Amino acid sequence: xLGARVYARPWRWLTACAPVLVVFTLWDYLAVRRGHxxxxxxxxxxxxxxxxxxxxxxxxxxxxxxxxxxxYEAVGRVLGRRRSHR
Amino acid sequence: xxxxTLAAAAxxxxxxxxxxxxxxxxxxxxxxxxxxxxxxMAFQLLVNGVLTCTPIVTYDPRRILGPRLACAxxxxxxxxxxxxxxxxxxxxxxxxxx
Numbered sequence: 001x002l003g004a005r006v007y008a009r010p011w012r013w014l015t016a017c018a019p020v021l022v023v024f025t026l027w028d029y030l031a032v033r034r035g036h037x038x039x040x041x042x043x044x045x046x047x048x049x050x051x052x053x054x055x056x057x058x059x060x061x062x063x064x065x066x067x068x069x070x071x072y073e074a075v076g077r078v079l080g081r082r083r084s085h086r
Numbered sequence: 087x088x089x090x091t092l093a094a095a096a097x098x099x100x101x102x103x104x105x106x107x108x109x110x111x112x113x114x115x116x117x118x119x120x121x122x123x124x125x126x127m128a129f130q131l132l133v134n135g136v137l138t139c140t141p142i143v144t145y146d147p148r149r150i151l152g153p154r155l156a157c158a159x160x161x162x163x164x165x166x167x168x169x170x171x172x173x174x175x176x177x178x179x180x181x182x183x184x
């Protein structure tokens with residue numbers, strides 16, 4: 001709708017998202033093991049990676065950075081459009 | 087020990103350092119970065135509310151400072167800020183030619 005064109009640049013998307021996914025997955029893994037937070041198993045699919053990390057959490061770490069980039073590109077479009085109207 | 091507090095603070099410092107020392111994209115001077123951050127943070131509070139008021143995610147009170155926003159510990163804002171800052175910094179860097 002806003003023409004963010006993020007999916008048209010898959011390599012750039014991967015370059016930005018992959019390191020974040022790895023680092024935050026590691027953080028989450030350690031945090032769950034250390035008991036910083038826990039998940040209610042009734043609300044989860046039950047699929048856990050390495051026996052600790054819920055699949056949902058991994059997807060979260062993929063979806064959030066992707067949405068951040070989409071937001072950033074969309075905001076850039078809107079700000080640029082407003083500027084060109086001036 | 088308030089380990090989540092420490093981890094969140096370290097993540098914020100690391101994300102800012104990544105941009106200022108390594109990626110150097112001038113992101114913190116860009117209006118669209120702060121505008122995007124405001125949008126993402128607003129939605130983060132909404133989603134945090136769903137996840138922690140329900141509660142689907144429960145935090146150990148011994149690991150956090152105490153103050154909460156939309157049921158979630160304020161440390162979550164640091165977590166979110168670090169994640170979005172690192173992502174957008176890498177995105178900007180990867181979009182730069184040469």
